[in-house]
Amino acid sequence: MTDDDDLTKRLLAAGRTADRTLSPGAREATVAELLAGLAAPDPDEPADLYGDGVVARLERRVAELLGMEDAAFFPSGTMAQQIALRCWAGRTGNPVVALHPMSHPELWEGGALSLVSGLRTVHPTTDPRQPTAEEVADLAEPFGTLMLELPLRDAGFLLPSWEELEALVGAARERDAVVHFDGARLWESTVHFGRPLEEIAGLADSVYVSFYKSLGGLSGAALAGSSSLVAEARVWRHRYGGQVFRQFPQALSALAGLDGELPRLPSYVAQARMVAGALAEALADGPVPWFRINPETPHTHQFQVWLPYGADRLTEAGVRLAEETGAVLFRRWSPAPVPGVSVTELTVTAPGLTWTREEVHEAARAFTARL
Structure with missing residues (x-):
């Protein structure tokens, strides 16, 4: 040893x-403790098959909380976000994603954006902080998507001010780009912004949220956005191997987190x-x-x-x-x-x-x- x-x-x-x-x-929980948290509100409810039942109920709940038309459950946030950015590249016709070099896809996903999805990244800033609207506006080349990690974990869980966030989104729109929020920890940002979740998420074209980072769920994530985007994302989810046969344990723990931890x-x-x-x-x-x-x-x-x-x-x-x-x-x-x-x-x-x-x-x- x-x-x-x-x-x-x-x-x-x-x-x-x-x-x-x-x-x-995270490593201290035992199997028995985790299983004890999975009590179903209705134990006679049928288990899901490929994401129906309780999983679909979770998707509707997330879409409602974020003020989006629809949401899709994913086994991991990495998959959800890869697919979101890939979909946006196809829709905008531009494979370039503007994001911070300390964001999750750049640090923790083994270069998957380029190797798996054929995307390329540019960085508005390399400083350990959120980018500014001026830096987004001044990027030297066109980009199809601006991805903002809210909060930026590796820089210290940093958020912009509400006014700065509005300006960042506006700068992306001026560049004819769409906006995607990496909202793995978006749930707890309402205090800093002084705004409800649906107003924060409403600034973006799509939002990814995690069920275990703040809500205490077993695993899993959701991608929320327009009905057409989420429908396309579900097609890619199957292609990426994310169409899991049974997902009810993750869905039950996520719903428990929304009920117990979110408030x-x-x-x-x-x-x-x-x-x-x-x-x-x-x-x-x-x-x-x-x-x-x-x-x-x-x-x-x-x-x-x-x-x-x-x-x-x-x-x-x-x-x-x-x-x-x-x-x-x-x-x-x-x-x-x-x-x-x-x-x-x-x-x-x-x-x-x-x-x-x-x-x-x-x-x-x-x-x-x-x-």
Whole structure:
């Protein structure tokens, strides 16, 4: 067993037995716990076949929430988004997609946009922030689709302001381009924008949303848009191997997330802002020479913390804190683009709502003491 394997085991054990945590770790759930969350409202309802029944009910619910004509369930967000961008390329006659280089298709999909779908990308900016309307307007070549990741996860879960978002969409329209939102985490953006979901989604021609990133579902995603776009996407879904025989477990967990987690997301955002502020206070008074909370006031219920230490050292300190005090503050750290600096992501969900400012201070001080 490697040192990393041992650390992973310790992380899982500490997370499962912790007295306090900001959010459960994805690897900590057991099969029994996940199955317990799949109780059907009507246990006599027939199981779906290739996406009818409960899956179709989920699709109608998503379309209604986003104010779109229709929505289609996909086994993964990667597939949903690949197909959306491919459809738009065919409809606009332009295979070029303008998007941020830190967006999901560029970082986490193995070059599939070009290798699988024959698309090409251009970048309005390379800075770790949302692009501006001016940068979209000034792109040197035509593009068929502007894709905006809302929020931009790898830059710190960053959102533009509502006025900036309207301007970005307007700039794309001026370039005769369509607009697609990568809304994997769009559900929790309503607090920052001060707008309901349907108004936010209504700015775009199509929107992809995830069922597990914020809603706690097993897996799966949906693509929403016009009836004609979604009908075309369903054809491509079959071609891509996404016409799965049974999908009711994912659909049931997604519906449970829409019922249970979606209404609570604004409270998670508010608590994340408290936690971020309390962390900044504790770190500023502690022994660390430098830190960064990114963004300083979180746009969603997730944000980054940067510290000038090696990732293994920071992860070990977090594991020891959990093992010795029962409080999970940080989990895994990763090397940042800056040498000698590491970064981690913090998420606040239901378990984190019980934390007080003083408890965050205490956990942060105990963490830095273990460095």
